[in-house]
Amino acid sequence: MTDTIKHLSTLLAEGKASSVELCQDYLGRIERLNPALNAFITVDAEKTLTEAAAADTRRASGQAGPLTGVPIAHKDIFCAEGWLTTCGSKMLSNFVSPYDAHVIEQFKAAGMPCLGKTNMDEFAMGSSNETSYYGPVRNPWDTDRVPGGSSGGSAAAVAGRLAPAATGTDTGGSIRQPAALTGITGLKPTYGVVSRYGMIAFASSLDQAGPMARTAEDCALLLNVMSGFDARDSTSLERAKEDYARDLMQPLAGLKIGLPLEFFGEGLTGDTARAVEEAIALLKKLGAQPVAVSLPNSKLSVAAYYVLAPAEASSNLSRFDGVRYGYRTPDYRDLTDLYEKTRAEGFGSEVKRRIMIGAYVLSHGYYDAYYLQAQKLRRLIAQDFVEAFRQCDVILGPTAPTTAFKLGEKTADPVEMYLSDIYTIAVNLAGLPGMSLPCGFDAQGLPIGLQLIGDYFAEARMLNAAHQYQLASGWHTRAPTL
Amino acid sequence: MSLSLQDVQRIAHLARIRVDETEAAGYQAQLNGIFGLIEEMQAVDTTGILPMSHAQDLSQRLRADVISEPDRRVAFQAVAPQVENGLYLVPKVIE
Numbered sequence: 001m002t003d004t005i006k007h008l009s010t011l012l013a014e015g016k017a018s019s020v021e022l023c024q025d026y027l028g029r030i031e032r033l034n035p036a037l038n039a040f041i042t043v044d045a046e047k048t049l050t051e052a053a054a055a056d057t058r059r060a061s062g063q064a065g066p067l068t069g070v071p072i073a074h075k076d077i078f079c080a081e082g083w084l085t086t087c088g089s090k091m092l093s094n095f096v097s098p099y100d101a102h103v104i105e106q107f108k109a110a111g112m113p114c115l116g117k118t119n120m121d122e123f124a125m126g127s128s129n130e131t132s133y134y135g136p137v138r139n140p141w142d143t144d145r146v147p148g149g150s151s152g153g154s155a156a157a158v159a160g161r162l163a164p165a166a167t168g169t170d171t172g173g174s175i176r177q178p179a180a181l182t183g184i185t186g187l188k189p190t191y192g193v194v195s196r197y198g199m200i201a202f203a204s205s206l207d208q209a210g211p212m213a214r215t216a217e218d219c220a221l222l223l224n225v226m227s228g229f230d231a232r233d234s235t236s237l238e239r240a241k242e243d244y245a246r247d248l249m250q251p252l253a254g255l256k257i258g259l260p261l262e263f264f265g266e267g268l269t270g271d272t273a274r275a276v277e278e279a280i281a282l283l284k285k286l287g288a289q290p291v292a293v294s295l296p297n298s299k300l301s302v303a304a305y306y307v308l309a310p311a312e313a314s315s316n317l318s319r320f321d322g323v324r325y326g327y328r329t330p331d332y333r334d335l336t337d338l339y340e341k342t343r344a345e346g347f348g349s350e351v352k353r354r355i356m357i358g359a360y361v362l363s364h365g366y367y368d369a370y371y372l373q374a375q376k377l378r379r380l381i382a383q384d385f386v387e388a389f390r391q392c393d394v395i396l397g398p399t400a401p402t403t404a405f406k407l408g409e410k411t412a413d414p415v416e417m418y419l420s421d422i423y424t425i426a427v428n429l430a431g432l433p434g435m436s437l438p439c440g441f442d443a444q445g446l447p448i449g450l451q452l453i454g455d456y457f458a459e460a461r462m463l464n465a466a467h468q469y470q471l472a473s474g475w476h477t478r479a480p481t482l
Numbered sequence: 483m484s485l486s487l488q489d490v491q492r493i494a495h496l497a498r499i500r501v502d503e504t505e506a507a508g509y510q511a512q513l514n515g516i517f518g519l520i521e522e523m524q525a526v527d528t529t530g531i532l533p534m535s536h537a538q539d540l541s542q543r544l545r546a547d548v549i550s551e552p553d554r555r556v557a558f559q560a561v562a563p564q565v566e567n568g569l570y571l572v573p574k575v576i577e
Contacts, residue, residue: 323572339498357513377523418519
């Protein structure tokens with residue numbers, strides 16, 4: 001593959017390309033293809049090329065790191081100084097961030113130029129990228145279909161070769177589900193591995209940033225850059241820096257792969273079921289050993305999530321009040337009027353629905369029945385994984401119940417949309433690392449995603465399995481014709 | 483459980499989101515659908531289960547009580563809707 005960040009970093013190291021040249025190539029593709037895909041909200045060629053030139057100077061002076069000069073796109077949920085940072089919302093449509101998120105600081109320190117800010121579901125609430133104030137993103141494999149969400153712009157940019165890699169965030173599946181629907185590789189780390197500082201909050205106990213790229217190897221290299229302790233996030237974990245690429249070449253002989261009964265039930269049908277079975281067969285050939293496990297409470301994860309995430313969101317999004325930053329209604333009578341109109345006009349309907357659910361489940365008389373009950377279920381769901389990991393090293397299943405669906409197909413019924421994340425949500429509730437990688441195509445030529453789930457802090461083991469699978473299969477090398 | 487139109491208006495006010503009558507009917511149907519999904523939680527017996535608020539059982543980190551942030555008021559207020567003399571302006575709250 002000629003467009004992995006691994007390959008691009010080699011080109012730069014050998015002097016066969018400059019960062020400015022690479023960035024110009026990608027900016028050209030963005031200019032040509034973004035009108036059809038709508039993957040980017042903001043592109044600023046001058047800023048990108050300035051950063052690229054600085055990376056080239058750094059390399060010339062012998063100060064380059066492994067990825068210096070390799071460009072990357074950032075989800076518009078990350079505050080980046082001097083860049084419009086909208087979070088896909090009218091509420092922040094005028095917000096030029098005065099500071100950098102920790103993730104952005106890390107990529108800047110690595111010398112990786114920013115190709116632009118990618119489109120996303122408004123405040124990361126959605127599974128199809130149709131809730132964005134900036135319009136839906138289209139799937140590069142079929143532009144009548146959604147790319148998944150909420151990191152749909154990042155997914156479409158990587159799948160369409162508008163960027164070699166991008167950042168995403170995952171609260172209930174927002175990296176893994178769009179990665180599956182667009183045929184790329186995406187990873188959500190263990191909760192606390194990547195700092196949430198400067199990443200606009202949705203549900204703070206679940207939100208986690210991660211890389212989206214072509215290959216598991218690229219994801220490992222990017223996680224090496226993104227991860228690390230940051231005192232400004234109170235849930236950032238104080239752990240020694242690790243090299244997530246260290247185990248990529250380990251053989252899979254003896255690796256125990258847990259197959260949860262609940263992931264292979266009645267909901268899994270057709271081409272997705274076949275592709276996942278074929279992936280299991282290939283991993284067996286590589287020496288892995290399938291083990292049956294059970295996650296009996298995982299069926300409750302969607303219900304528990306739609307209490308916990310909206311509750312945290314209603315609290316987090318109370319900051320958008322038209323006073324300190326962002327949109328303010330032009331016409332108001334008094335302070336309450338200012339708040340209510342600003343929020344009515346600034347938020348889209350999915351965000352309003354979730355804030356209202358959150359306000360309700362936290363309100364007087366309902367807290368125990370909803371919020372507390374959901375937190376208890378969260379423990380049961382997490383305990384299932386603890387039990388399962390006593391019998392296996394990595395858990396495997398589908399990422400999403402279906403391949404990419406048509407635009408507008410699920411917008412009328414929020415509940416149907418929520419079920420797109422049925423296989424991914426439990427991982428966020430437990431705080432475990434998970435990833436999606438391509439494992440085949442359906443009859444209509446749409447990519448299918450394979451989900452791997454690791455034990456806490458076992459990203460390197462999970463990436464090892466994913467990398468070995470990718471060395472033996474070719475699905476991740478397929479690209480859409482654009 | 484089923485939310486009435488009045489419930490929807492009460493929740494909207496709690497959330498400080500203006501919802502007019504036509505919108506309220508739409509939200510009522512959608513929120514009831516979502517609560518239908520959530521209700522399946524109630525069938526589970528969770529007696530004796532400790533609530534889990536967080537993925538990692540962490541205690542709050544403390545730091546020394548020293549000034550660590552530089553003064554960036556001008557930059558932060560540059561993105562505010564309305565400021566004057568370094569103050570954020572809102573409609574009068576006290577007569």
